[in-house]
Amino acid sequence: MVLDLSTIDFIDSSGLGxxxxxxxxxxxxxxxxxxxxxxxxxxxxxxVRLEKFLHLHNSLAEAIAATTEG
Structure with a gap:
């Protein structure tokens, strides 16, 4: 699954949860x-030190490519 949050201005604890x-x-x-x-x-x-758990990408193409790896 790819979630595009690139246009989000703010994410709070509920969103992170x-x-x-x-x-x-x-x-x-x-x-x-x-x-x-x-x-x-x-x-x-x-x-909140979640960068190692959540798979973050700078572009949609990069995220899509990651779904086909391994």
Missing amino acids: ALVQVTKLSQNKQGSVQIVTNPRVTQTVKL
Whole structure:
């Protein structure tokens, strides 16, 4: 699954919690969630130290490519 958050200006703890839940559910089904982000969203994700758990990408093409890897 690819989520394009590149136009989002703000993400709060509820939004981050939802991303974590979706990612966990996807992993339980042997899937993955790739997230297209922007500097503001990336900064927030890094602030709460989720950048290693959430798969962040700078472009839609990069995120789509990641879905076909491995």
